[in-house]
Amino acid sequence: MIKNRLTIQELKDGVLASNKAILGRAISLVESQSEKDRTNALSLVNEVLPFSGNSFRMGITGAPGVGKSTFIDGFGDFLLSQGKKVAILAIDPSSKISGGSILGDKTRMEKLVGRKNVFIRPSPAGHELGGVAQSTLESILLCEAAGYDFIIVETVGVGQSETAAKEMTDMLLFLTIAGAGDDLQGIKRGIMEMIDLVVVNKSDQIDSQVLSKLIGNFNQALHLFPPREFRPAVEILNCSAINSIGFDQIWSFVIKYESKVKENGSFLNNRNSQALNWMRRSLLNMIQKHLQKNEMLKSNIEKFENLVTSKRLSPLDAAKQIFDLLNLG
Ligand code: GDP
Numbered sequence: 001m002i003k004n005r006l007t008i009q010e011l012k013d014g015v016l017a018s019n020k021a022i023l024g025r026a027i028s029l030v031e032s033q034s035e036k037d038r039t040n041a042l043s044l045v046n047e048v049l050p051f052s053g054n055s056f057r058m059g060i061t062g063a064p065g066v067g068k069s070t071f072i073d074g075f076g077d078f079l080l081s082q083g084k085k086v087a088i089l090a091i092d093p094s095s096k097i098s099g100g101s102i103l104g105d106k107t108r109m110e111k112l113v114g115r116k117n118v119f120i121r122p123s124p125a126g127h128e129l130g131g132v133a134q135s136t137l138e139s140i141l142l143c144e145a146a147g148y149d150f151i152i153v154e155t156v157g158v159g160q161s162e163t164a165a166k167e168m169t170d171m172l173l174f175l176t177i178a179g180a181g182d183d184l185q186g187i188k189r190g191i192m193e194m195i196d197l198v199v200v201n202k203s204d205q206i207d208s209q210v211l212s213k214l215i216g217n218f219n220q221a222l223h224l225f226p227p228r229e230f231r232p233a234v235e236i237l238n239c240s241a242i243n244s245i246g247f248d249q250i251w252s253f254v255i256k257y258e259s260k261v262k263e264n265g266s267f268l269n270n271r272n273s274q275a276l277n278w279m280r281r282s283l284l285n286m287i288q289k290h291l292q293k294n295e296m297l298k299s300n301i302e303k304f305e306n307l308v309t310s311k312r313l314s315p316l317d318a319a320k321q322i323f324d325l326l327n328l329g
Contacts, residue, residue, distance in 0.1 A: 006022065006025060008040060008043050008044050008047060010022070011025060011026045011029065011044050012044060012047045012048055014026070015048055015142055015145050015146050016048070016051060016145060016146070018146045018147045019146075020119055023119060023142060023143065023146050024121070026044060026142050027121055027135075027138075027139045027142060029041045029044060030044070030045065030135050030138040030139060030142065031124040031127075031135045031139075033127070033131065041138065044142075045138050045141055045142070048141060048142060048145035049141060049145075051144070051145040052140075052141040052142075052144040052145045053141075053144055053271070054144055054149060055087075055140075055143075055144045055148060055149045055150060055151045056149070056150055056151070056170055056171070056254070056258055057140060057151040057153065057168065057169040057170045057171075058150070058151070058152050058153070058169055058170065058171050058172075058173060058254070059152075059153045059154075059155065059162070059165035059166055059168075059169035059171070059172040059173065060072065060152060060153070060154050060155070060165075060172075060173050060175060061154075061155050061156070061161075061162040061165060061172065061173070061174055061175070061191070062156075062174060062175035062176055062201075063156070063176070064156060066175050066176055066177050066201055066202075067175060067177070067201040067202060067241045067242070068154055068175055069108050069109060069154075070201075070241040070242055071175055071199070071201060071239070071241040072088055072109060072112075072152055072154060073108070073109040073110060073111045073112055073241075074111065074241045074242070074244045074247065075241070075247055075250065076088065076109070076111070076112045076118060076152065077111040077112060077244070078244065078247040078251065079150050079251075080112075080115060080117055080118065082251065084117070084149055084150040085117040085118075085147055085148045085149050085150065086112075086117060086118050086119070086148065086150045086151075086152065087118075087119040087120075087121070087140075087143035087146075087148035087150070087151045087152070088109075088112070088118070088119070088120045088121065088151075088152045088154065089121050089123075089136050089139050089140060089143070089151065089152070089153050089154070090121070090122055090123035090136070090153065090154045090155065091123055091129075091132055091133055091136050091153060091154075091155040091161045091164050091165055092122075092123035092132065092154075092155065092156055092161065093123075093127070093128065093129040093132050093161055119143060119146070119148060121139060123136070124136075129160055129161060129164065130281075130285060132161075132164075133161075133164035133167075133168070134278075134282065136153060136164075136168065137168045137278060140153070140168060151169075153165050153168060153169050162191060162194065163194070166194045167274055167277060167278070168274060168278075170258070170261065170267060170270065170271070171196045171197065171254070171257055171258075172194050172195055172196050172197075173195075173196065173197045173198075173199060173250075174191065174195045174197070174198045174199070175199050175201055176198065176199070176200055176201065177200060177201055177202050177205075178200060178202075178205075178206045178210060178211070178214055192221075192225065193225070195234060196231060196232075196234060196257060197234065197235055197237065197250070197253055197254075197257075198218065198234065198235070198236040198237070199236075199237050199238065199239055199246075199250060200214065200215075200236065200237070200238040200239075201238070201239055201240070201241050202240060202241075202242075203238040203239060203240045203245065203246060204240040204242070204243055204245070206238075211238060214236075215236050215238075218236045219236065222234055230260075230261065230264055230266035231257065231260065231261055231266065232253070232256055232257050232260050235253055237249050237250055237253065291326075296325075297322070297325065297326070300322060300325055301322060304318040304321065304322055305318075
């Protein structure tokens with residue numbers, strides 16, 4: 001039994017001792033949006049920060065139904081056999097809209113649930129994407145401080161959630177299945193630049209000729225993109241997650257990827273620029289929220305909105321004049 005309220009020190013000690021129940025409590029704290037909890041959460045994260053960072057973070061994205069849960073269950077089991085300590089987190093803003101989540105119930109991960117070196121945490125519910133992403137970022141740091149050295153961040157292939165996953169991980173895996181023809185299901189142009197590895201799942205259901213054609217088409221499409229200097233070329237692999245087939249090749253890719261980015265320094269550069277981006281984004285967010293509460297500004301904005309819609313002032317000039325009202329120098 002853990003007592004009701006833990007101090008920051010108790011949370012920190014529990015996290016560092018890899019106590020799963022306390023790690024869960026620490027994550028609940030970073031998920032809370034109450035102002036007091038936020039202050040405590042920020043202190044806690046600062047406290048564990050020196051112990052964080054020692055992990056490989058893999059984002060997994062893909063449309064609902066391609067087999068993400070099944071894949072994470074099977075591949076997570078594979079990672080355990082490689083001696084990894086695996087944490088599974090999620091970014092799923094749909095849980096705000098639907099009450100349930102597109103990513104579904106993590107208790108379905110039968111191979112992983114209850115295993116000693118696994119920590120599974122579903123996406124926080126009830127937040128906007130920005131809030132979900134921020135608490136996932138803080139949860140990653142907590143899990144790392146608790147000794148989890150392979151972090152999986154699962155996300156649905158909708159909206160901006162995969163961009164958020166990309167911005168907090170070291171490698172992004174796109175899980176897909178063969179479409180009706182010889183194309184890949186759900187691959188969108190914008191996402192191609194973000195992906196590091198494509199895995200075609202449910203290979204047990206695909207004819208081998210279709211699979212080869214699919215891989216050929218995909219490799220052709222890849223030639224349209226400039227070569228990647230600091231990261232290994234994107235590859236397309238296949239697996240049958242349900243039968244745990246194909247994980248070896250995926251693992252080989254991960255090892256190759258990790259050693260290349262660590263050797264050439266881009267691993268650290270990427271983590272540093274991610275951290276700075278989060279700082280900037282969070283600052284802009286706070287400024288925006290603060291300004292939204294400012295009564296003087298609110299009434300002025302309405303006035304300017306009328307001027308813009310009645311074409312008496314250009315939108316850009318209106319923005320400039322509102323900005324000048326802030327007297328920021
Ligand atoms: P998610 O929505 O992306 O998390 O997908 P799920 O993991 O829930 O899988 C969706 C369905 O596909 C389930 O019925 C799985 O059993 C099935 N599935 C997942 N992987 C495979 C696979 O490798 N082969 C086959 N035949 N079915 C699979």
